[in-house]
Amino acid sequence: MLINSAGTEGQPAPHNQTTIEDFHKVFDANVLGTQLLMKHTLPVMTIQGSGSLINxxxxASLVGIPGGSVYAASKHAVNGLTRSVALEVAVKGIRVNAIAPGPVDTDMFDRFVGRNKDAKAEFLSKMPTGRITTTEEIAETALFL
Structure with a gap:
């Protein structure tokens, strides 16, 4: 099993204020990193005749996020990679899935909303459960897949 979870959100900013440097930083980590890890793991899984890649x-890749257009676009690219590679390797017994959580209780979430308690409260008010996802819940989902 490979879980591609490393990534970055970049600098939150309105789209017209994003920089090419931030674009490359986010896409290199989120898209190129995912691509390279899958590329170099697939030969081993192919020999095994089974495996599970979780991206x-x-x-944000599904609904967008104000101030996070580059991040959302990078995660949308991860979805495209996931779907395409899944179609390529299914016949080899390899499963490829993506988990697309909402806000997760991590340093990345804290950086994105800042120390602004109102922004955090606004996020929470939109969550059906009234709370953000934990990293443990994502790990449990990955193990299920």
């Missing part, structure tokens, strides 16, 4: 995407 951590984001709800």
């Amino acid at each position: 951590i995407s984001s709800q």
Whole structure:
């Protein structure tokens, strides 16, 4: 099993204020990192005749996020990689899935909303459960897949 969970959100900013440097930083970590890890893991899984690749995407890839257009686009690219590679390797007994959580209780979430308690409260008010996801819940989902 390979879980691609490393990534970065970049600098939150309105789209017209994003920089090419931030774009490359986010896409290199989120997309190129995912691509390279899958590419170099697939030969081993092919020899085994089985395996599971899990890519951590984001709800932002599905619905967008104000101030996070580059992050959302990078996670949308992860979804495209996931779907395409899944179609390529299914006949080899290899499963490829993405998990697209909403806000997760991590340092990345804290950096994105800042120390602004109102911003955090706004996120929580939109969550059906009234709370953000934990990393343990994502790990349990990955193990299920």
